[in-house]
Amino acid sequence: MPCLDILQVQEFICYYFSMATLDEKFMHEALKEAHKALEKDEVPVGAIVVCEGKIIARAHNLTETLNDPTAHAEMQVITMATNSFGGKYLESSTLYITLEPCSMCASALNWAQIAKIVYGAGDPKRGFTLYSPSLLHPKTEVVSGILEEECSGIVKEFFKSKR
Numbered sequence: 001m002p003c004l005d006i007l008q009v010q011e012f013i014c015y016y017f018s019m020a021t022l023d024e025k026f027m028h029e030a031l032k033e034a035h036k037a038l039e040k041d042e043v044p045v046g047a048i049v050v051c052e053g054k055i056i057a058r059a060h061n062l063t064e065t066l067n068d069p070t071a072h073a074e075m076q077v078i079t080m081a082t083n084s085f086g087g088k089y090l091e092s093s094t095l096y097i098t099l100e101p102c103s104m105c106a107s108a109l110n111w112a113q114i115a116k117i118v119y120g121a122g123d124p125k126r127g128f129t130l131y132s133p134s135l136l137h138p139k140t141e142v143v144s145g146i147l148e149e150e151c152s153g154i155v156k157e158f159f160k161s162k163r
Contacts, residue, residue, distance in 0.1 A: 023143065023146045029055060030096040031098055033058050033059060040062075040064070040065055042064050043061050044154045046058075046061075046098050047073035047095060047098070048096045049080070049093050050094045050096065058080075061073050072101075075104075075105060075108055081112075088111075091113045092115055095117045097117065099155060100127035101119065115141065117143070120148050120152070
């Protein structure tokens, strides 16, 4: 078993906790977008795309506003991000999304070759992991459960108000 010196352990701990804090920071930004959707009586899902530590695109669901069943937050933010890059690939970017992407959005993220997806709440009814986790690009890293309670809470609140 290899020995780690105390500096290596400290560096790892600092890196791990700074990444967790960074993921939470960006998920809070995605939650701001989800609240914008809620204000418009849309399913409250928000998304941002981050590249090199900077937010390059932000969006929320617009399916009701646009009368378009494909106007999910992920689809909106992919279009904005690729337009800002001037290319169709997001291989150096991270998507922060409050709810697990559906199969349609996971397929679009595959085509965009997104480097990483960080989502808050799982979607047990329509989430891509339910149907086919292999929908994503093989190089895409997935992190789930970041600010899960807040992310699931806003969706539960929305659907409770509809009943």
